[in-house]
Amino acid sequence: MTGMPPEYLQYRARKYGMDHDRYDWSILPRRKKVEWPGGARVALWVMPALEWFPIDMKGKPFKPPGAMQTSYPDLRHYTLRDYGNRVGIWRMMRSFDRMGIRVTAAMNAAVATRYPALLEACVARGWEIVANGQDMDHLHYEGLPVEDERRQVATTLEVFRRVPGLKVRGWLSPAKSQSKATLDIVAEAGIEYCCDWVNDDMPYAMRTAHGPLVAMPHPIDIDDHTILVQNHHSDDEFREQLCDQFDCLYDEAATQGGRVMAISLHPWITGQPYRIGALEKALQHMVSRKGVWSATGSEIMDAWKAQQ
Template sequence: MPDANPRIPFQMEGDAPPLPPFRGKRVIVNLAVNVEHWPFDQPMPRAVLPPPHGIRAVPDVPNFTWVEYGLRVGMPRLLELCRQLGIRASNLSNSEICTHYPRLAEAMLKAEWEFVGHGLYQRALATFENDAEIVEQCLAVMRGFSGQKVRAWLGAGLSEKADTPEVLLRHGITYLHDWLVDDVPVWMTTAEGPLLSIPYTVELNDVPVYVIGQHTSSALADRIRDSMAFFARDGFSRTRVMTIALHPHVIGVAHRMESFTAVMQELADHPEVSFATSSEIGDWYAWLHPAPA
């Protein structure tokens, strides 16, 4: 009988030997900052404010400006926090950030953040008929702007078509965040060859926590602390990736930044934590466990 998962063979934690420490640490923290362009002349991907009378309007001024506030105000706060703590983040960015918000894209480039593909603008890849062209256009812009190879990808809304992994691999993507199956990288199969799945999260993610779950301002920090406490309970016996997924319009507001800044300082000071970007994690794992033949 075939595996339920068509891409990644099933295994349970403990089936494989533990990974060695990463730079001498057992917890690899990937600060994954989603930097998105929501086009003003299109329906918004998500709404923090329901439409009056139940009638959606275009332009959707309150929800567009909710997101642009994050680019104007939230991003400088996150950039400064990372600068103070010496963290190089992963910039999971729509490529139109480079063309519509070049000042911001230049700031992330200057901060030496890794550019990770995230589509042209914030629209699910599965909704495009010409998805391969969208991937090609996105990566051409990001690579041209950043001078980076751009080898990692997160689909907008984690959306894929049946052949998206093959499309990505053909366009030079080797690391994919869409598959949320494990706390460590795992090899996945495609018709084009192996592709490495890199951990992502909907649990330590500000959108499910705050926008969907409507939890209190310190909830994300509480989840991060509880995760670290659980890892400590087993003596940090296994090396794990702890991705923290952020959106500047959500985490970057003042009442959430206070508790988030405090917990980030705790992580930066923790003897078992090392920060790494998407491709740094992928390169490390692929060196330890090369792609299957």
């Protein structure tokens, strides 16, 4: 038997720190404490995703969460996803308005062009818009020609940048999928923060070929798709998990400095009449505590950056 080639037992990156150059190794509780405005303990970052899944999606190189599932034409899943943009988000908007919650919407460019009324309503409320790519069938991945990827980013950002007064500073790749070049391409295009990496509870600095970029702590665990759709937990368990996440961060902040409580939502899931109450109760639990700062992604990033 020939065994494995010799390089399988060679470890070129076996040294202090990470095995790549995108960011440095850093220990969360050993960093300088962060102070949020007004001495808040927790920055509450609520982030609904407004997505459009084309009914003829190719799912290349993989199907993103929420993709069409049956043979073409999958009217069932197409329209249920669209329910989020048509009904769910408007229901959630009323809840957020009532509770005075600042919101950051991750939006596919296709949602902005297909439903300008929705974009307007977000902007009118002072919500921040994070560019969430062209649509859910334009993933970023290694193997996509760099020129195509650059065009996808440019097309996406153009849609938002022609809206008067709207400044897009954050990026979320569809399904958080990246090529090796994605961070360089979005930084070159003027993006200041990215929400794809899930290795931290706080913002941290990344390196790109076009200068620094901030990684923002946008989770896949504290996410209605993960908890309700993938894990099949009940709405009450969803509420409990949001509250438990918050309570832990809130306690930790007493000794370790400000924390970020980020919540990733999908209006086609949480915007359902029977589910919205669980979200409202969880948010009520948070905003009723002292020292909770409801903020947008840019506000959190700016406050963090000013202390680095």
